[in-house]
Amino acid sequence: MLYSMTGFGRAELSHEQVRISVVVKSVNHKALDIRMMLPPVLSELEVELTSWLRTQVGRGRLELRIDLQGVSTRSAELDVMTAELLHRDLQGLCVRLGISEPVSLSHLLSSQAVWRPREQGSTPSLFEPVKRAVAMAIDSLSQSRLREGLALEEDLASHLDVFEDRLLKAAGQAPKRLDEYREKLQAKIASLMPEGVEVDGQRIAMEVALFADRADVNEELSRAKVHIDELRSLLSCESSPIERVGKRIDFFLQELNREVNTLASKSRDAALTTLTIDMKSELESMREQTANIQ
Incomplete structure (x- = not known):
């Protein structure tokens, strides 16, 4: 369960003759940035509200506006x-x-x-109703961020499925590459050797072994599978509105990108090159979406 950093919340509350309206919205940001627009009569609440909001939202640029109707806001x-x-x-x-x-x-x-x-002796009576209205708006915001987070979760899982499919196909290419290299090497040596001279099978086996060592991608494939498991665990975890899951997801995506780059550097055939390009494309899509996750 993921939370997006983008969301919108609204709440209204009546107290005596005063109508309290709270609007809050959030967008992407690398940390938590809180901006408030309060009537002058509520300026004393700014520090308290800021501290409380830091316990409710983990990351993003948060803009909160409070309007009062039925009370003079002139100072x-x-x-x-x-x-x-x-x-x-x-x-x-x-x-x-x-x-x-x-x-x-x-x-x-x-x-x-x-x-x-202006004498504002009666203003503190509004403080508790205002805080209740802010809490209602933040709850609405959290629900909005959760809905978008669930959509992001589905999209990331879909891209991860495609990535894993390409990775499994890349793993299946390894044995074929050795057989193809052995056949090409034998054919090339045979074409260069004088007629009647036998090809040294031991020498060919040695060359194939050297090629296999240089082109071995088993370690990269194993690490990539571990990172995929970690990502699936993060996508299905029960996170809270303040837990910063997005940075952890981005870390494993960077690790996967590193493994794919190594695969690409060891690629000697068109099929594996195509698979690595597809995997990098899926990773790029996932990183773009992860930028929206808290």
């Missing part, structure tokens, strides 16, 4: 008494300086003096 409010005093002072200044331009509302509102911090 300042108008001081009417100060505005009246400022208006009177400005009018007096205009008369004294002989300025005929009237004092407008925009003049007053542009002054920092008429604004004061």
